[in-house]
Amino acid sequence: MYRSNTCGELRISDAGRKVTLAGWVQKVRKLGGMTFIDLRDRYGITQLVTEQAVEVGREWVIQVVGEVVERQAKNAKMPTGDIEVKIDTVTVLNKAQTPPFTIEEVSDGGEDIRAKYRYLDLRRAPLQRALALRHRLAQEIRTYLDGQGFMEIETPYLIKSTPEGARDFVVPSRMNPGEFYALPQSPQTFKQLLMVAGYDRYFQIVRCFRDEDLRADRQPEFTQIDCEMSFVEQEDVLNTFEGMMRSMFKNALGVDIPNPLPRMSWYDAMDNYGSDKPDVRFGMKIHEITDLVQGCGFSVFDSSAYIGAIAVEGCAEYTRKQIDELTEWVKRPQVGAKGLIYIKVAADGSIKSSVDKFYTPEQLKAVAERVEAKAGDLVLVLCGAKRKTQTQLGVLRIEMGGRLGLRDPKVFAPLWIVDFPLLEWDDETQRFYAMHHPFTAPKPEHEKWFYSDKKEDLERVCANAYDFVLNGTELGGGSIRIHNADMQSRMFEVLGISKEDAEYKFGFIINAFKFGAPPHGGLAFGFDRVCALFGGQETIRDYIAFPKNNQGRDVMIDSPSKIDQEQMDELFLQSTVKE
């Protein structure tokens, strides 16, 4: 027996017991004739004490036999702080090199070095808590969905490359020279085929792959909670999965979220928040003021299709320098605004703006009222094309919300965004793209427009599509699907995918729909993001045991890496990379 107890469980009530502990040496404190050792495992830290000479170093793996005793000097900061183990014998199970950074709550190491020694970083309590939360949430999901009659069914990882969407990771086939598998961006088509097969409640916690550039919240391989149901309408899907989120919040965090969850149409989200994933922890809504300020001789406004504003609480005292800094901020390419107009509503109610010579105080006051600015608030105005300007105001709103401390990670404001447009026109390629994905069905009442050839008609088609949004992050989304072969063919036609191409890429699913496909719909959550947000973080890396860096590299195992010429030959691959 290596241990009788873990390093986190002994208490004053255990005093007098003979115990055996095993773990890693966190810290050694020598005080002349006596030595204190902090022994750590994933359950906690227990202090060891001895008057013998012991030779141990940081991160050595040791086993000690000793007696639990009450401490003379207690430490209220740690759960085991009332006791210590008086060492009888120490056995060194394994020595360790001195780690390149400290294995503590807050490490002295930077991200780079910690990534290279990920297995050491994972010893730290914050990372262990993160992975424990992930585990807890996965358990909650399985318990809830199992209780609702869902079956977890695995789908293949070696599948077929598809045209729409993200870039695929591909895998060469040795047995089929010159041909490739693709790794799934999501099990979308398979889960729909499972619906055709009659497995009417499916879910899977499944790895997905997308070969796109990375971010703090984007990894090339990531995990989805993938779900699909048959014989359901949008209402059924939303109820089922807000129930799942509710039990996750309740059982993992002890947080109650509203029942039912708020819902907002995509159009309202864009108009009021300038984003399809609004952070509704705070107000500061966007208001259109075009009708109030146009036609007064200010050419910048007069030549704009849309003029909108937000009221930033308590910022009327911003200095010229602060306003200039904000102006530069919105003019950065990442935001892309041409300039920034401000209206200060002073504490005494008087108004001062950067456009005073074009507007009367009454006109500016009307603007302040429209945007719900109170005395002491700062009104920020942007103008230009409608959706673009709303998006810029949305970005500015998030920035100001952050600066004012209105984005508390311990506050949770989930909601559904519904009624998405089905299609999105792209000027560059002069074609429609599926806003969600090409298997999303138009709303039944919009089908007449879906079969029209007019661009304006197609643009107003809405879908029974929905996103689950939390604190400004899209955590999941889904839709009611097309289950009719003709409608699916029509979708490919609208998207400019030829009959031949559709047949080659998606023939299997169009064909399946001819054999009695039930009405169905579902959704998928980004599990890594769910974990990060539940943990109050913005980066998902801490919630993945072995993540990749910005360049998609695993710096610990140093992958990707070159392969032998022999392997290349076997796979019929030729390198075009110049050495």
Add this chain to the structure above:
RNA sequence: GGUGCGGUAGUUCAGUUUGGUUAGAAUGCCGGCCUGUCACGCCGGAGGUCGAGGGUUCGAGCCCCUUCCGCACCGCCA
């Protein structure tokens, strides 16, 4: 593909504006002292291709060019 910030002891950073003696601090590491520490304390010590390559200069961590790497963001991510 683009923008910004960064790369200097094992680690985290200062030093770069204005080129000039032997490149500093903290922490970690090693040695000594210390019987109630828990960020232990005190004394001493070792430890540097200043990311790489090239250039300017009497002289480069610092200036110029090229390049590699990390982080954040934009594009991209149906």
